[in-house]
Amino acid sequence: MPAVLNDLEQRILDYMVRYLRTRTYQPSIREIGEEFGIKSTKTVSEHLKALARKGYLERDPSRSRGVRILGVDLNPDTVSVPCYAGLPHPDARRRTDGIETTFSLDRRIAGARGCFFVRTRGDEFAALGIGSGDLLLVEPADALPDSDEALRADGALVMVANGSGAELYRCSHAAGETILIPAGGGEPIRVEDGVRLRVTGRVVAIHRRLDGAPLPRSATTH
Numbered sequence: 001m002p003a004v005l006n007d008l009e010q011r012i013l014d015y016m017v018r019y020l021r022t023r024t025y026q027p028s029i030r031e032i033g034e035e036f037g038i039k040s041t042k043t044v045s046e047h048l049k050a051l052a053r054k055g056y057l058e059r060d061p062s063r064s065r066g067v068r069i070l071g072v073d074l075n076p077d078t079v080s081v082p083c084y085a086g087l088p089h090p091d092a093r094r095r096t097d098g099i100e101t102t103f104s105l106d107r108r109i110a111g112a113r114g115c116f117f118v119r120t121r122g123d124e125f126a127a128l129g130i131g132s133g134d135l136l137l138v139e140p141a142d143a144l145p146d147s148d149e150a151l152r153a154d155g156a157l158v159m160v161a162n163g164s165g166a167e168l169y170r171c172s173h174a175a176g177e178t179i180l181i182p183a184g185g186g187e188p189i190r191v192e193d194g195v196r197l198r199v200t201g202r203v204v205a206i207h208r209r210l211d212g213a214p215l216p217r218s219a220t221t222h
Helices: 007-023 029-036 041-053 147-152
Strands: 057-059 067-069 078-085 099-106 116-119 135-140 157-161 166-174 177-182 199-207
Touching: 007 029, 007 041, 007 067, 029 041, 041 057, 166 199
Parallel strands: 078 116
Antiparallel strands: 057 067, 078 099, 116 135, 135 199, 157 166, 157 199, 166 177
């Protein structure tokens, strides 16, 4: 599996994928620099060298747009969705931590931009009927109107940041209160108690293989 990218490398790669999907050719070094406010073409070239060194690109230095992206489905009707082994860290700067593979999904199924899968482990969410190996499709916080909207639907599954990462909660409403029930067990949280919550995502779909086949692995990016 290719090495983990830093935040800027990941954003450059995502930009190149989007550009190629819509135009069928790669952006120039100068266009990449303009997109990210990088004035030096040498600096952009260094970022591309890092992406190539980490296994995401192949470069032909003799051509101005001589870059080939590796392992990405470039069909304009699909989007590459990363899959995390467990709930990802809520800090955007660490968003590549824990990615174990990616899937190409029809855009109409993938949901909001930035959606990702979480592969569950063991029976941590068994109380919700979610089994080991199930894939939870999560809509990220920046795709939600606001935290209140995410918590409004009874039974909604939401990711909430804690001190070391994130936890999954089920929303319940009773007597005018919104109560968050930890999916992995524990004491409920009453939102009306003045608890300040940072909702980082909302589960919008669950994918489950019925034949027990193992999760495929790939070296693609999102």
